Amino acid sequence: MKFDALILKIASRCNLNCSYCFMYNLGDNTYKNQPKFMDVNMIDSILEKTASYIIANNQKRFSFIFHGGEPLLMDKEFFRIFVTKANKIKEQLQDVSFYYLTQTNGVLIDEAWCELFNELKIYPSVSVDGTKMAHDMYRLDHKGNGSYDKVFKGVATLKEKTGIADIVCVINVNEDPLATYASFKEMGAVAVNYLIPDYTHDNFPFDSTGEKTPMADWLIQLFDIWISDTSKYNITMFSGLINAILGLVTSKNNESTVLVIETNGEIEAVDSLKACGHGFTKSGLNIKTNEFTDIINSPLGKLYFEDSTTKLAAKCNICPVKSICKGGRLVHRFKKENGFNNPSVYCHDLIKIIAHIQNKMFELFPDLYTKENITAMDTNEIITYLNETYLTTKDSVFSDDLEFFSTH
C-alpha cells in the first residue's frame, strides 16, 4: 500500500448543494453525523501518523489536500496552524517535500483568501463546470440559485493575486465542448481536470446498452479542439492518456494514491465511493487510534489500494485496452446487485476515446507506430470482439471477491 497524499475533510458542510455531489446527494447521509469542522486538536494526530508513514515508506514527496464539503468555510487560522506545524515536522524529517493544496467551489475566494494561499503556499483548484449554462445546471446554492457568477469572480481574483487558475470540471454533455473549452480560456485557466460524472450502474442516466456513447463523443470533440490548439491549457485527462498510450507512464486509472481523513478523524479509502450507498466507505478506523496502513485490513481499503487494477470483471480481463483503462474508476463499476463485478458504466465510451487518442498519436507519430508494427484501432471491432468472446468466457476468477461488496 503506497499513497502520497491525504485528503483532509476539514469541513463536512458546503455552501453549495450540487445535485451530483457524492458527499450529500447520492445516498450517503453519514455527513450528518460528522462535526461541521475538523477540530484543531486533530492536527497533531494527523501529522504524527504522517511522519511515521513517511519514515516507514521513505517518501520523498507528500501532499495535504484541504477538502470538504467546502474547505473555505473553515477558519483561516486552522490553515495557519496546520501548515506551520507540518513545516516543522518536515524540517525534522529532512529530505522530504510537502505540498499543500485545496479543492474549493470558489464562491468564497476573495483577496484575503488569496493572501493566505500566497502566505502558506497553498495551491488552490476551483470546481467550475465550463460555461454559465453548464455550471448553473447542477452547481446551485441551497436556495436553488446558480453559483457561476460568484465563482467566475473568485477565479479572476485568484488569477490576479496568485497567478494560479487550476480548474476541476465535471463534464456536462448538454453543453457544447467547444463552448466549454473556450470558457476556460476566457477564464485564463492554466490546467483543467475534466472529470467524468460519478455514476454507478444503478443510477447511470445515459444509454446503458452502450450503443450510444455521449461521453466519448463529447470527449472526442474536446480532444480534437485541444490537440490542434497552439495555445492550449493542460487537460490532465488527455495528457495522462497520451502518456499511458505512448508507454511513458503507467496508466493511473486506479486513483489509489490518496487516503481520506474525515472531519471526525475517520480513515477512509476513497470518498467518491460514497456514491455506492449510505455508509459504504466506513472502515471503523480513526486517526486517533489507528495507523494509516490499517486501512489495508478493511475489504474496501484492500480493493482500492491493492487490487483495483488487477481484480477485474470477466469482460475487462479479456479487453484489448485493459492496460490503459484498467477497468475504469471503481465507482463506475459498482452495481448494488453484484458489487464491483462489472466493467465501467462508461466501458464503450472508454474504448472509443482511447482508440481515438491512439489513432491520433498514430497520425502524429507514424514512424514510431510503423516501427512497432502497430495499426490503427477500430472501436467497433473491439466492442464486437469483447461481446463475442465474453459469451464464451467463464466468469472472472475474482467474482466472489468483487461481489462481496454487493449491497443487495
Ligand code: SF4
Ligand atoms: S474498456 Fe471496458 S472492458 Fe475494457 S477494461 Fe475498460 S471497462 Fe473493462
